[in-house]
Amino acid sequence: MEWLWLVPALVVLLALGLWLSWTANRLDRIHHRIDVARASLDTQLLHRSGTALELATSGALDPARSLLLVDTAHQARAASPEDFESAESDLSEALRAVLADAAEVTGLVTSPDVGPLLEELADDCRKVELARRFHNDVVASARALRSRRRVRWLGLAGRAPAPEAVDLDDDPPPALVAA
């Protein structure tokens, strides 16, 4: 009858195993979500710089501002993964500088030629901000889970590098989003 103690021991082991595999599953799901969120952010950023280029070449702005926009938008699109945060922040700053005059922006938004383009740009700017926040939100949950003892000691996170939050200035031009 001594083997009877084996039964509870096996049950405990089984429960522990299930719990650990559930945790590993959770981690895997979160890492996947980060990839999806990052891809979404990249898409929104590409979309924004594309619209900025279109605005720069639309002829609605004076040459000085057009040149500034073309340059920063190109830099943002060509930036390496290490530099994209600063390049995109530069684009945000350039957009704010170019669209600083509230009265002019209101006029442009209502004009039939560039109005739709500016609306698209406003939409893009908002969505960049949303996508960046949603990405960082998942990163925060991932980091919280990865810091758990069971995850660290048993290496449940595998060899996946610790996810990093994206830190960039994505404040839209105030006049653009107010309009």
Add this chain to the structure above:
Amino acid sequence: MRIGLVCPYSLDIPGGVQNHVKDLAEALLGLGHDVSVLAPTEDDESMPPYVVRAGRAVPVPYNGSVARVSFGPVVAARVRRWLREGDFDVIHLHEPASPSLSLLALWAAECPVVATFHTSNVRSRAMSASASILRPSLEKITARIAVSEYARDTLVQHIGGEPVVIPNGVYVDRFADAQVREDWKGPGCTLCFVGRIDEPRKGLPLLLDAFPGIAEASPGVRLLVVGGGDVSAAQDRVPAGLRDQVTFLGRTTDAEKASALRTVDLYVAPNTGGESFGIVLIEAMAAGTAVLASDIPAFRRVLGEGAYGTGFRNEDAADLERKVVMLLRDDLARGPLREAASAAVRRYDWSSVAGRIVQVYETVIGSASRSVR
């Protein structure tokens, strides 16, 4: 877009979250989206066609008060069927951190999930405890929205991350064009209070304590009280000679509330705390009525730190009395604030708020269409 909204509380009982869900559903339908709302309902009263019943709500003690929520195996099965039949591009849950329908929907969902958090919770200890239980499910949420900076702070403190703030919406024109009720006006100026009359946090006792002084300085003043609760207890607080100057309208329809806000000269919000947003302040601003509110943080923010309305020291009846008397006497002091408020309130209009929420949907759907898991 096929959008599924989940409201955790019974739709036939008035409340901030319920109103928000109904208004949002209508705004989204107006934009041409397919919308279905899953919500508990009390009885077989007629519901708008876009509402799907999740079953009865049972009252349970939760977080220091009584919440009417629905759960259990039957409800869970209905949630799964609703998700299957709806085949939604995105589902939008409200108040998912409570033991309710929203949590069940989150559990069963396989499409992208957006969640809106309405409360700014002072009972941090309770929420910290539940945060660890909730975390695995909350990880399924793709996008988190808070309705105010305060709701956002609560969320960041307990769960972390970077929620987006999108304020509650108001149909501004419903208030701006509400009918003015001459029969509710007094011989002098008219004030208005909105909120449950027997809930001390809404602050009616404070206003009633200040009322005799107000009546003395402003003869013929009338106070309209909009909201349910025990009238006789509240009446006892008013001196007998002034009782005919305080009119209790009881629980009103939305249209009557809008009329009351539009009719009066000054809306007073003496709430002592526990407010995360202050939607009635926005509604009064939309109705073009001057606002006087306690200086709790949520209200100060809505009033633009004094740009759109006046504040008084929270829980200070003497200061409340002084400010009411000052505002009633000086029509010029109210005018510019009212004009600034009417302009500022446009950004809370559903036309703009719904657009921002749709941007959130588009962002999460865009990211999920590449791969869903």
